[in-house]
Amino acid sequence: MNEPLTTKEKLLIAARDLFWTRGYSNVSVRDITRAAGVDAALVSRYFGGKKALFEATLEQINGWEALQAEPDQILSAAVESFSHPYDPKADTSNPFIMLITNVIDPIMGDTIRQLVHDEMACPLADKLGSKHKETQAALLLSVLFGVALMRKNFQIEPLKTMSRDALIEHTIHLGHAALSYKD
Amino acid sequence: MNEPLTTKEKLLIAARDLFWTRGYSNVSVRDITRAAGVDAALVSRYFGGKKALFEATLEQINGWEALQAEPDQILSAAVESFSHPYDPKADTSNPFIMLITNVIDPIMGDTIRQLVHDEMACPLADKLGSKHKETQAALLLSVLFGVALMRKNFQIEPLKTMSRDALIEHTIHLGHAALSYKD
DNA sequence: TGTGAAATTCAACAGTTGTTGACGCAATTT
DNA sequence: AAATTGCGTCAACAACTGTTGAATTTCACA
Structure with missing residues (x-):
């Protein structure tokens, strides 16, 4: 077979x-x-x-397409892709964690920075389309990466052992604050 | 002299x-x-x-003491310590960036995890004292580390070149969401 | 079964890693 | 002046790094 x-x-x-x-x-x-x-x-x-x-x-990263969702679903789509890693059984292959881990690297850092800029920050800002779209996109990414960092790398409780549903709920809560910035 | x-x-x-x-x-x-x-x-x-x-x-890390502030000032104090690195003229010596950079490390990761747990997460939760203090502390740290990560490591605009005052304003905005979690 | 090409292994390379023991130098003490 | 002590240099070590050319094996095809 x-x-x-x-x-x-x-x-x-x-x-x-x-x-x-x-x-x-x-x-x-x-x-x-x-x-x-x-x-x-x-x-x-x-x-x-x-x-x-x-x-x-x-090349094996998927999840970018989630960021192409329409504005009113962008937050839930981003959080969804964030919590559904490339391989569900291998939690460590979460693309967010991979990006954090390798943006630190002295050799590959530039490659990762450009990748996140081109495939995440820019498409996200384009989809938002509001006055402060770049700021909102950057803050939303801060929330997504920050929660992933605390949960997987720093392993802070209760985030570390929290269910995925609860994690998504908290992330969406913070994400709303990121998108609510006006002036 | x-x-x-x-x-x-x-x-x-x-x-x-x-x-x-x-x-x-x-x-x-x-x-x-x-x-x-x-x-x-x-x-x-x-x-x-x-x-x-x-x-x-x-041993050269300072800024822990900012997390010992009283509950009603904990957010501004944390953000203040976050944006006032160890050495103001050397932005790279920001303790938050150092913790992110080295929690990734395969050898020193455990040391950093324990340090953040003992010196940040626990004192922060103790000071909050609310019902979901651990969750609030973890989410607040997610915001603080996440914004630092986006600004310094991923270098996402406009966070990268934003003034410190504007950065603090945005971080406090997200921090309020982290502390507003009730049930 | 024999032949060729592709796939894989082996040994070695030059460079870097953290650490150590022997040695030299200078200042202080007897 | 002789001896001691702390400070720093040098050379060397074994282990590991990524990469390469030659040798070897494997396999399909005639």
Whole structure:
């Protein structure tokens, strides 16, 4: 039935799991190939190098499209995509956490910054269309990333063990404040 | 007048500047000693190793005391401490940014998590004293860290270039939402 | 079964990591 | 003046980094 994974796929999966949780510079090529069960030389062979492998994992992000929702649903859509990570069974693959983890990185930081600017901040502001749309978009992202940061990285209770429904409720509450800024 | 810096002090200053901005694992001992203008061996000599040097820099955090304010001033005090970093002329030494940068780190993450739990989340909740004090404290921290993250790490406009006064205004606005959660 | 090409492994490279022991230097103490 | 003590330098270490060329295996096709 389901084809066995190719070596390239094995590398992409292992690379995503490790890069997205530990950050680009904190993962070695050998960490990835050990997890994938293949030789370390194949990263350069197949992808051209460690950097290119990381950039290939960025293609696996979905959730951007949630930010394309119509203005009156933008908040719930954003929160929904925020709480529905790429792979529901692997909570660590949450794209928000991956973006936070790698925007810190001294090598990949610029790449992530541009990605968030192009794929999140700008589309969000465009959809809002109000007078202070850029400010509202930036504040909304602050809320979304901030809650994710507290829950997953700082692991502050009760956010850490809170149900997803309760988390969404709190995030929407804060999100309304972000979008309510007028003058 | 002012004594010349001892080697130990030079190391602490260089270590703080680098560790706090790039993160523990992304800074090498030789990076620090090069910046301090001393030999690489002196880190192990004076502090016992790289880890101990990092932990020594944690002693330099101030701003905790702002979280000890009375409940009715807790928000403005927290925001004030948030926007008044350790060293006003070196914006990068903002303790919030340092905590975000190093909670990501695979080695120092646990240390930072415990620090934030003990010195921020718990004192904050104690001061609030309301029914949902833990939730309110966690949400308030989400706002504070989230805005700092967007401004400094993701560099989203207009937060990036916004004046500190405007930033404080927006943060307080979101903070009120965090503290307004009842049931 | 033999042949070629593709896939994978192996060994090695040059560079960096944190740490340590031996050594030299200077100032202070006997 | 001799000895001691603290301070700093230097070289070296073993482990790890990403990458590469050659050797080897695997597999499809004739």
